[in-house]
Structure formats: structure tokens, C-alpha cells
Amino acid sequence: MTPAKFSNQDRQFVIKGIERCYNIDLRPVGRRSKWLKDSTGKNYFILGGIGKWHGIPEEMMDAEVNSPSTGILAIAILFTKAIAVYASDMSALIKSRDQLYRASKTTGDYQFTYKFQLATLELNPAPEVKLSLLNVIDYDKPQIERQKAIKSLHQMISRLTPEQCEELLKRLGSHIKPS
Numbered sequence: 001m002t003p004a005k006f007s008n009q010d011r012q013f014v015i016k017g018i019e020r021c022y023n024i025d026l027r028p029v030g031r032r033s034k035w036l037k038d039s040t041g042k043n044y045f046i047l048g049g050i051g052k053w054h055g056i057p058e059e060m061m062d063a064e065v066n067s068p069s070t071g072i073l074a075i076a077i078l079f080t081k082a083i084a085v086y087a088s089d090m091s092a093l094i095k096s097r098d099q100l101y102r103a104s105k106t107t108g109d110y111q112f113t114y115k116f117q118l119a120t121l122e123l124n125p126a127p128e129v130k131l132s133l134l135n136v137i138d139y140d141k142p143q144i145e146r147q148k149a150i151k152s153l154h155q156m157i158s159r160l161t162p163e164q165c166e167e168l169l170k171r172l173g174s175h176i177k178p179s
Contacts, residue, residue, distance in 0.1 A: 043071030
């Protein structure tokens with residue numbers, strides 16, 4: 001059983017884990033939750049999810065190309081009871097960026113999938129980009145229970161008709177009081 005979604009809480013677990021591994025403090029760049037920098041200006045692209053498809057926004061890739069920071073690419077894979085974090089410096093990614101699929105009709109993002117090989121991830125269609133296992137973050141019991149509850153709710157809601165969803169949202173909205 002896999003979790004329903006890579007949440008902001010999961011992303012914070014990963015960011016804290018990366019900060020501990022590299023002994024750094026990270027700060028977000030602009031509005032993008034996956035783009036962070038350390039105090040020296042090094043870029044950290046932290047991607048996460050449950051699927052094998054990922055995208056790097058064009059502006060992030062361009063920033064690293066135009067002003068190389070010897071940044072770090074990290075991919076977090078969310079499992080039911082743990083998050084596996086893989087990392088590599090961005091030099092191979094930057095050299096191979098022209099091999100990646102481009103979402104040219106929409107965002108211009110660089111997109112890829114990966115092949116999972118125990119302690120490494122290899123990007124498709126750029127196999128020279130390899131990320132090594134950096135860390136495994138175990139969920140504590142409340143986190144596991146939260147993931148189970150989210151999945152259960154997701155399954156229940158997915159069975160509702162659009163009209164039922166709309167009614168549910170109205171009812172929930174009437175119970176939520178602004179602070």
C-alpha cells in the first residue's frame with residue numbers, strides 16, 4: 001500500500017533530513033517549495049512523490065545553468081512507512097538537460113522518469129544522471145496512521161459524484177470557522 005500523496009508535511013520531513021545530512025539550513029527560493037538554497041547560495045532541487053515522473057521548472061534549471069552553484073538534486077520516494085531520499089550533485093543533470101522531455105506546449109518544464117535500482121536512481125531518458133541513496137526517513141506511528149486515514153478518505157471521496165462532492169464541500173465549509 002502506497003500513501004495517497006506527497007504532502008507539505010512529507011516535504012518538510014525530507015528537507016529536515018537533507019539539512020541534517022549536509023549540516024546546512026535551507027531556505028525556499030520564491031514561491032516554489034521544491035527550490036531551496038543554503039547560506040552559500042547553493043541550489044537544492046528537492047522533488048518528491050509516489051510516482052516515477054518528475055518535473056523541474058524551466059526557471060530553476062535556467063538559474064543553475066546561468067549561475068552554477070554546484071547544486072544538489074534530491075528525489076524523495078514516498079512509501080507507506082518511510083521516505084527514501086536519493087541525491088546527486090546537479091552537474092550531470094545540467095549536462096544532460098537537453099535529453100530530458102520538455103513540456104514545451106505548457107510550462108517548459110524539464111520532465112523525466114527514473115529507474116529504481118536498490119541504492120541508486122537512474123534518470124530516463126538521461127541514464128548518465130544517477131542519484132545515490134542519501135537517507136531513509138522512517139515514519140513514526142502517528143504519521144503512518146495519518147497516511148492510512150488520508151488514503152481511506154481519498155478512496156471514499158473518489159466514489160462520490162461531482163454533485164455529492166460539491167455538497168460535501170458546502171457542508172464542510174459551513175463547519176470551518178475563519179480564525
